[in-house]
Amino acid sequence: MRSIRAHVQDGKIVPDEPIEQPEGAAVEILVPDTEMSAQERAEVEAEIEASATEFGRGEIEDAHAFALRLVAKS
16 A cells, blocks of 8 residues: 545545556545644655655664564563
8 A cells, every 4th residue: 555645626636646546446545634734744744754764774673573573572
């Protein structure tokens, strides 16, 4: 699963980038309970980018592997 950016135009959700899905495919859209300010959105996007960079350098452990390691210790 992946996420895409979209905006609301005339009451419809319009993707900001092309998506490759078959015609009529069902998609799930998560709508935030509250609207983020521009600064809050920038902070979240910066954290996501930082996490992606850490992951690319191998600095983040896979959650499943972490859980298996914890179970093995008990």
